[in-house]
Each structure stands twice: as C-alpha cells, then as structure tokens.
Amino acid sequence: MSDTAKVLVVDDEDRIRRLIKMYLERENFEIEEADNGQTALELALQNDYDAIILDIMMPEMDGIEVCQELRKEKNTPVLMLTAKGEESNRVQGFEIGADDYIVKPFSPREVVLRVKAILRRVSELKLVEADMSSKNIIAFPHLTIDLDAYRVTTHGKEVSLTPKEYELLCFLAQSPDKVYKREDLLKEVWHYEFFGDLRTVDTHIKRLREKLMSVSEDAAKMIVTVWGVGYKLEVDDE
Structure with a gap:
C-alpha cells in the first residue's frame, strides 16, 4: 500500500x-x-x-x-x-x-x-492469487480472469467489477464446483476485519450475477446457489 x-x-x-x-x-x-x-x-x-x-x-x-x-x-x-x-x-x-x-x-x-x-486487499490481491495458481489466468468456457491485468472477460467482453466483487469471484474460481457456506465466504473474502452479516454475501453474489448477466447469460449461470448451504462457481465441461 x-x-x-x-x-x-x-x-x-x-x-x-x-x-x-x-x-x-x-x-x-x-x-x-x-x-x-x-x-x-x-x-x-x-x-x-x-x-x-x-x-x-x-x-x-x-x-x-x-x-x-x-x-x-x-x-x-x-x-x-x-x-x-x-x-x-x-x-x-x-x-x-x-x-x-x-x-x-x-x-x-x-x-x-x-x-x-x-x-491492502486491493493491492495484495494479485500477489495472493498468483501464489494460489501456477498460471496468471483462470480460464473457463464462458469466463476468463486475468490475474495480472485484474481483468474479467466473458466471450471477449470485459466485465467491470468492484474490488470486492472481483475478490469474491476469484475466490470461487480458484476452487470451481466447490460449495462454500456463506459463513466461510464472509471469513475468507471479507477477513477478520469485517464484521457483517450473511446478507453481505447474498448482496454481493446478486451484484456479481447481474454484472455477468449484462454481458453473458452463460457466465452468470456459473454462479450457482446451493439452497440451504451456500454458493459455488459451477463449470460445465466442454
């Protein structure tokens, strides 16, 4: 910083x-x-x-x-x-x-x-992500995250996200198809400095879906709600 x-x-x-x-x-x-x-x-x-x-x-x-x-x-x-x-x-x-x-x-x-x-989260996010992945690009059939450029694209079009929305998407993308409880997302994405409630996760997921939907319905559908549990980023094999 x-x-x-x-x-x-x-x-x-x-x-x-x-x-x-x-x-x-x-x-x-x-x-x-x-x-x-x-x-x-x-x-x-x-x-x-x-x-x-x-x-x-x-x-x-x-x-x-x-x-x-x-x-x-x-x-x-x-x-x-x-x-x-x-x-x-x-x-x-x-x-x-x-x-x-x-x-x-x-x-x-x-x-x-x-x-x-x-x-600190904004400035260190790319470094943290680089440590978690041997590549600096996370690529799925309908979604690409360029960790070095801090850039999300779907079908060649860029999706504009807030730092927190981007961090949430990256966290889910690092473990595709893994279901996270909302409590876990609060802890891992918002960290101990944040004292919020579970609706914080819901509202950010909603915003993230809306922004992806504005560019690609396929990408938006990747953010899946597992009722009674939490959320995951679902990847279809193509």
Whole structure:
C-alpha cells in the first residue's frame, strides 16, 4: 500500500470529517473532503481516489445515490458510514456496490484499520492469487480472469467489477464446483476485519450475477446457489 494513498472523506458534519482526516493524516494518507453528496460525486468522478469514506445521510444527494452513480463509472472502494438503526440502508449500500461499512458512533482508529484493510486487499490481491495458481489466468468456457491485468472477460467482453466483487469471484474460481457456506465466504473474502452479516454475501453474489448477466447469460449461470448451504462457481465441461 502506498504511503500517499488518497482518500475522499464525505460527511456533512465538520466534526466527523476533521476527526477522520486527523487520524488518517497521521498514517500518511492524503485527504480530500466533501460536505454533501453532489460535491462528493463530482470529485469522485474527476479524481482517482484509492478509497472513499461516504456517509449515507447527507443533503443534496445521499450516500446511496452517490455510490450508485459512482459505480456506473468507477470501482473505487467505498466505506460507508451509517447510523444505528439504518440496517436497511446498509444492505442497500452493499447491493449497489459498497465494500464495507462502519456504524456511528465509531472509533476513529477503527476507520483507519478498515481503510488500511480495504487498500491492502486491493493491492495484495494479485500477489495472493498468483501464489494460489501456477498460471496468471483462470480460464473457463464462458469466463476468463486475468490475474495480472485484474481483468474479467466473458466471450471477449470485459466485465467491470468492484474490488470486492472481483475478490469474491476469484475466490470461487480458484476452487470451481466447490460449495462454500456463506459463513466461510464472509471469513475468507471479507477477513477478520469485517464484521457483517450473511446478507453481505447474498448482496454481493446478486451484484456479481447481474454484472455477468449484462454481458453473458452463460457466465452468470456459473454462479450457482446451493439452497440451504451456500454458493459455488459451477463449470460445465466442454
């Protein structure tokens, strides 16, 4: 992870932005701020941030809308800030592409650890995958994952995924036809830094299927639900 990772902090409360900024700058992050959703979206589209810390409840445009619009153009990792009791908003956030969330009130140190965890997973993912495979390409009849290029294609067309969606797909692809419980996927893909519930896995699987379906129905059908157990990536022999 670079010592000069750039993070956009978005919250309509000055106190919260200052607090997060102070703690992240201590860790050598470069911080930019926005106090409303519209400004945040403009900055996020104009700049290449390593991560975005995004409050849900904001004026002009809420965090859900910002993340939804951002995902149409970019896959920048997004860490949502949510108030207690906003569980439905958190689930909705995952459905439209958020990578993690923290519930207010929070420890600033936890925010730092979560941001570091997200950036570490993104920066180290290719190295981890290379260790797990003697080849840097995982190829199936309807799906190809280029681990060096961080690129997923199906029938020659590229599929744009968020870092977490990509990591989930790669994990399933490394052991095709193996069924994973949702609990196992939470542990292996989200790691110990993430404290979520099983719906986190469901929403990411749903998003992953939708993105594959937009390019190839064959590829989307590879993500199989094993009812009462979990999920697998099913490969047909051709």
